[in-house]
Amino acid sequence: MSFRTISVIGLGYIGLPTAAVFASRKVKVIGVDVNQHAIDTINKGEVHIVEPDLDMVVHAAVNEGYLRATRQPERADAFLIAVPTPFKGDNHEPDLSYIKSAARSIAPLLEKGNLVILESTSPVGATEDMAAWLAEAPPDLTFPQQKGEESDIRIAHCPERVLPGHVLRELVENDRVVGGMTPKCSEAACKLYRVFLHGECVVTSARAAEMCKLTENSFRDVNIAFANELSTICDRLKIDVWELIRLANLHPRVNILQPGPGVGGHCIAVDPWFIVSSAPEESRLIATARQVNDGKPQWVQQKVKLAIADFLQTNPEKTAREVTVACYGLAFKPDIDDLRESPAMKIATSIQHDHVGRVLMVEPNIRELPQKLSNATLVSEAEAKNEADIHVLLVDHKSFKAKAPQSGIIIDTRGIW
Template sequence: MKFNTISVVGLGYIGLPTAAVFASRKVKVIGVDVNQHAIETINKGEVHIVEPDLDMVVHAAVKEGYLRATSQPEPAEAFLIAVPTPFKGDNHEPDLSYIESAAKSIAPVLSRGNLVVLESTSPVGATEQMAAWLAEARPDLSFPQDAGEDSDIRIAHCPERVLPGHVIRELVSNDRVIGGMTPKCSEAASNLYGVFLQGQCVVTTARTAEMCKLTENSFRDVNIAFANELSIICDKLDINVWELIRLANRHPRVNILQPGPGVGGHCIAVDPWFIVSSAPSEAQLISTARKVNDGKPLWVQEKVKLAIADFLQANSDRTAADVTIACYGLAFKPDIDDLRESPALQIAKGLFATHPGPVLMVEPNVKALPRSLAQAELATLEKALESADIHVLLVDHKQFKAVSPELLEGKLIIDSRGCWPENH
């Protein structure tokens, strides 16, 4: 099956790099998004997100005429849906409304022989639900759930498994799990990704592919929870957790991860809840790990409050309103601008809402603060180091790791990442 035109619905942190990589292989790509700013930016050959090398690939693809962004889907041979899949409510129920909207938006332009791939990380059964929405919108076409191998439309699930900051490289090099609703659906999807993929296409069912991505991220979440819980225990017992982990990891079969202020991003902080929602009675360990990681930001905020109390005790002429706090980093991981589900952002918002004095926000990867912090100050690293009384390191951005020990000497530091000298 030859793909002359590919449509990518959702031009965010996964959709835009995917569209750009296809376009770099001289395939016409139509990117679809509801964000008009993103559309205009991409059509100028620029990018609206921070990801190494993405700007160069997008610029070349647009300049050569292989990539174009629009707000309305157009006909294509293949449609990739890469929209958010958040959860909703206190019970963390999966929210498939973005997938539903995307499916209904492409339905009018579908034609016999098309392939639809759901890339969005999804709860088990989401691909079948998407197929049902498409079938409802286009009763004139047949779909795998009814027509099997003879369906007019091929449908598959192929979750991304890339690391922010390395997306362009890993899109090409990593293996892809292809979950077609039928073998012919899997074959069509494998042919599609074969346009650029250097890794292998590993074929399975749609449900297994969905569960595979959730399992990968839940495995990481459980391991991070162990490190985060260990850091809380070590703090209580007056043990340096960073040294402890370095020593424990010298064991040939031990590889403890590094603790932090919590877990963020749209994957690890969200995906385990999809498993819990599907099997709440059985997913005991996964649920507990989520609660440990979700509780870490509040623990960090309490550590800051204790530091404020210590500072005021040592400076009796000052009040809490006179104490300046600097929060270093708002993104969910180093050297990117992605704030989704970020524990650093949650901590910064909590401190800004409760602390009567100034709270400086230092995030070198964004040009403006999110609306929730619109009244706060986006400060430079230099100003924060010079003027803050309490320094809260939340993300180990390269700029923060490069700060010389001399500039940190004598400062009151809460280091949730263990990368400033005092914690080593």
């Protein structure tokens, strides 16, 4: 099996770097996305997301003719699906509609010997669902659920395991968990990833690969929840939580993480719910950790309201309308532009909604505020520090660490000021 042409469905924070890395190895890559702006930007050799060095790799790949973006899928030797898997409803039920749409869009194009890999982080059983959707269109092809090792089409699940800000390096260096629906499916997937992979391909079943990614992020979520709960306890008991964690971590077998305003991103804040939805009675600890982390933004919002009240008490000549609040950081982690599932965004949106005075937003990695923050003003860090009465540090971007505001009330959810 040779892979002369690869199609990547979904050109977001995972799909585009993956497409670019394949293209950098002189493999023809067809990127597919529903976002016309993303398509046009990529075809100009530019990027629509912030990720270190990605712009250079994409520029070279497009100019050399190895990467092209389009709206409609085309025939290829291998298809990688990297589309979102959000929730639907209020019960955190996984929404597989994007995977379903992607599968049905490529199904009529499949040919004998093709490989389809689901990279989207998914609940257990999603790869099998995708295989069923793929089998709906081409009646002359066989699939692993029908013919096992003798199937015409190979299908596997291989979740991404990268850190935003380090994606290009980690795509190449990190081990990959490869879960084929059959051993031959796994073998084909490993052959594809070895085009660029320096790490190991660790083979397992599709279900184990799905659960592995969910487990990794749930482990982190539970540990962050412990730190976040500690921070609220220490606030009640008038203890510096960052000093406490530093002292506790002197123990050779203790490694407590750092608290924050919540947990965000498209993985850690989402994946644990996929486990809970699959086994609600057995995942009580995971569900509780999610509730702790999901509740932290409300705790921060309450701290802001108390800070405004304190400011007015010490400045009785002012009204609430004359109090300016600045929020520092909107991304879900430092030094990126990704606002998905960001607790900082939730807090900033709530502050804008509740506060009658000016609300300033400082986010050095974006050029304009999202629609939900249209009543706030995007300003520079210097402007905010000069004009605000209440300073709410939500994300520990590198630039914020240089100097704390010299006046006003500070609410530091990251422990850097």
